[in-house]
Amino acid sequence: MKTLFKVSAAATVRAMFAATLFMFCAQSALAQDEIVLTVTGTAEPAEFTMAELQAMPVTSFETTTIWTEGAQSFTGVSLHSFLAELDVEGGTLNAAAINDYVVEIPVADAVEGGPIIAYARNGEVMSVRNNGPLWIVYPYDSNADYQSEVIYARSIWQLVRIDVVQ
Template sequence: MSGFTKSITNAAFGLLFCLVSLNATEAGALEPAKSDVVLTVSGAISNTNAGETAEFDRAMLEAIGTVTFETETMWTEGVQTFTGVELSDLLSVLGVNGSQLRASAVNDYAVDIPTEDAVEGGPIVAFLRNGELMSLRDKGPLWIVYPYDSSPKYRTEVIFSRSIWQLDRIEVLP
């Protein structure tokens, strides 16, 4: 497999998940996480499930719809296969009202990512690398990965600096 693939079935299921989640109790409410939370999003968002935040377990991220692409990275050897949710789809589910994302890792390292980076065919919040869950030791549980090999615009120091691993929270800034 090479390049970028997106499953129509996953996209349809993701849309259904969004509609069901938004109508679960009231507009703006997402279903609560049913297992370990891997991502917490706060800030300028319209849709939440834990007070003023949105908490996602891995199944919830998968339900949004998954994307798989192959790319080389400067932190791994050879071509890697990444699977995750497109950042644009995640922001859509959240009803983002901001212009910047402050993405933070387990060790409190943080980077700012403009919401304009979140485009179809752009970065994903990856939870699988080469078909396997990523452990904390192996840059997981989540890693924002751009399709570096798809375009020269994704092979810059600025983009590399936004590729945060061990991601566990995002704050949407106005």
Template sequence: MLRALSHAMAVVALSATPLLADDLAVPEGDVILTVTGSLDVTNVDDSAQFDLAMLEDLDMTTIETSTIWTEGENSFQGVSLAVLVDALGIEGTTLKATAINDYAIEIPMTDAVEGGPIVAYRMDGNTMSVRDKGPLWVIYPYDSNSDYRTEVIYSRSIWQLDRLEAVD
């Protein structure tokens, strides 16, 4: 009887536990973003790998803004850096962001705030090709706040992003 009760309690406890982010699916399509470093949630070895569909499954944010690299105002859709950091349980003080060509910059974790930058995967409704600064581009809401129109912020606006590493 005690054994059956213990088993039943274990089943109830497990079924009542929400799916943790540790249950991040494995990408089915081409991996376009790999996150490593100090993170709680992984899906491939010690990393969190995302295909486009997985990024689209996270809360989408849209930023309407002009940039110094494009003509006029554009609409960018992607996942907020704050949402991504939260979803993966990322810790540390800095995100090292690296592009396909190994160009790398550092983004302080203090930038990962609501209303801050997004990891954009669409511009004007279209996925971005490597030729068009894709597949991922860190976009800040440049037009919404003059604090986002500085050389420092522009330098953090890395395109052709494919890797993030959480570092202390």
């Protein structure tokens, strides 16, 4: 068999990298339209895409956590603002993760300067593998009250559902 052209190993690697990058970017674009958070127990159930969450007022802070090394920068929507958008003023939030793990968070925790529904850590959108796509994070370093087992237990990652219980 006669070879019509030769392809170097480097060219093959570059082509494979380009194809992988293209597929990753295509998946990232699709993820913006996928439902990432469902809220029930409100007047009307609500579903949010990543793009909708990112369009809400942005809150960022830097804090250390017991699960990561060193200070981390978190970006998301404040739980206070998020619940105000939904007209939730009291009760409890049953926050559920992808694996159906559920924690109870009092609505009273949703104060200005308090926890956020984080969608980015250190400037990068969080993957499921890295505690995403959503993680309820408290600014642990800003208030000694946030450095307790109770608060750590409320810091649910891989968040997909919030049930509001009045």
